[in-house]
Amino acid sequence: MQILVTGGAGYIGSHVVKQLLEATDHDVCILDNLSTGHLETVETLESIAREANRGALRFYKMDLADFKAVAKLFMTERFDAVLHFAASSLVAESVANPLKYYMNNTVNTTHLVSRCVEAGIGKFIFSSTAAVYGEPREVPVKEMTPTDPINPYGMSKLMSERVIRDTSAVKEDFDYVILRYFNVSGADVTASNGTPRIGEWHEPETHxxxxxxxxxxxxxxxxxxxxxxxxxxxxxxxxDYLHVEDLAAAHLRALEYLGAPVEQSDGPNIFNVGYxxxxxxxxxxxxxxxxxxxxxxxxxxxxxxxxxxxxxxxxxxxxxxxxxxxxxxxxxxxxxxxxxxxxxxxx
CATH class of the missing domain: 3.90.25.10 (UDP-galactose 4-epimerase, domain 1)
Structure with missing residues (x-):
């Protein structure tokens, strides 16, 4: 397959790209505006792609808010699946600047879903968060635990989930998996010399x-x-601290699930990712x-x-x-x- 990974130069997206390159024959296309991702990470992933010698890797420096550029990309490339990580994710910033989060997270996700529907792309994996639960009423938190975000970041993700689910309900050929992450940490564990090649690299750091x-x-x-x-x-x-490599592996399992969903789960395709x-x-x-x-x-x-x-x-x-x-x-x-x-x- 040819897979589009938005936000693939960021922390979690890059680990998913790494595993796709090392463990599959899929071609990967990264779309990232490098606002929080890093060009050095893309260069490292390009090196990993050469070493793996399996699927190809391409990079587009692009902002999802540039609707014309995104539409052109979807006309020139033929994607089979989209893994969507690109988003703003600082809770405090979302409280201070909610419009940024609703525009960058919810509006851009809506437009991306629209492009997928128009292009006939039927596999969509969404990076969500435990922040959609707010202060949960039960622990451990189940997928059916009531969602009640307490900040615009969590709400922007929950609204994006709703867009994806509502679209899938009326578009039979648009299937999705939503993964709600808990506390993601750690770095690449597969480097032969023991030194991680990619990892968490935020400024400012809040975790x-x-x-x-x-x-x-x-x-x-x-x-x-x-x-x-x-x-x-x-x-x-x-x-619940979760190693980023295990989280990345969950996305590869989600991709396989959408490719051959032999035993569909009861209810929506929403899954918590934690230990x-x-x-x-x-x-x-x-x-x-x-x-x-x-x-x-x-x-x-x-x-x-x-x-x-x-x-x-x-x-x-x-x-x-x-x-x-x-x-x-x-x-x-x-x-x-x-x-x-x-x-x-x-x-």
């Missing part, structure tokens, strides 16, 4: 594990724990201290609004529906690969 990595490497003075009075064993928030258990903020910090050998400063802060004590996925549906199995469910490995990736950025 816990890369922030702790930066602290362990002396790039930050300290890490702050926001709240130690939650109803958990050590008083800090617990999250079904979690680790606390303090556990992450202690694990990073162990793998890095660094003893860094940990500050105490007040709770942040909207931080639930516990956020864990019920992953039974993706395991049964997509036959997905985790390979890297190991907090130490997640921390180690994130650490080695951050070190490589100094080389």
């Amino acid at each position: 816990l594990i890369p922030l702790v990595v930066k602290t362990a490497l002396g790039k930050r003075d300290s890490i702050t724990v926001y709240g130690e009075d939650y109803d958990t064993e050590d008083g800090t928030c617990i999250r 079904g258990h979690g680790f606390s903020v303090k556990q992450v910090i202690e694990t990073m201290k162990q793998v890095s050998g660094a003893d860094f400063t940990v500050d105490k802060g007040q709770r942040r609004a909207g931080d639930p004590a516990l956020l864990i996925a019920d992953n039974s549906r993706i395991k049964s529906g997509l036959k997905w199995q985790a390979r890297y469910d190991d907090l130490a490995l997640i921390c180690q690969t994130a650490l080695e990736w951050e070190r490589s950025l100094n080389d």
Whole structure:
């Protein structure tokens, strides 16, 4: 197949592209405006494509908001499937600038779906988020748990989901899989020399594990724990930390599922992606201290609004529906690969 990957120069999209190049014969076309993705990542993926010598890789620097350019691309290229990662994803920014999120996430997704329908592309995989649940009423969180986003980022993703589902309901040849991610972390584990070739590379960085990595490497003075009075064993928030390689593999399983859906799941093709258990903020910090050998400063802060004590996925549906199995469910490995990736950025 020929597969379009929007946002393929970013963190999660690049790991999916890497696995497509290494494990399949599909040709991959990356569309990315490089607002948060990196040209260096594309160059690394081009190198991986040459080494794998299986499918071809092409890159278009393009913004999904440029509707004319996107329409032209769909006229000149013949795609069999679209994997859609391109989006804005900072919660705080979404609160401060909601229109950016509704335009970049929801409107651009709507236009992309429209292009797919017009071009007869029947396989669409969407990068969604656990943020659609807001502060969930049950844990572990099931796909049928009520959705109630508490910020524009989560709402923009939920609205995009609705566009995809409503379109599929009236277009029989438009099939989809929506994957709702929990806390994605870690970096490439398949490099022969042990140093990740791609990884998490955001500016500004807002996620816990890369922030702790930066602290362990002396790039930050300290890490702050926001709240130690939650109803958990050590008083800090617990999250379902998922290795990015396992998340990427879920997309390849989704692509296979859409290609030969022998046993369709009951209900919509929406799947949580997580391990079904979690680790606390303090556990992450202690694990990073162990793998890095660094003893860094940990500050105490007040709770942040909207931080639930516990956020864990019920992953039974993706395991049964997509036959997905985790390979890297190991907090130490997640921390180690994130650490080695951050070190490589100094080389």
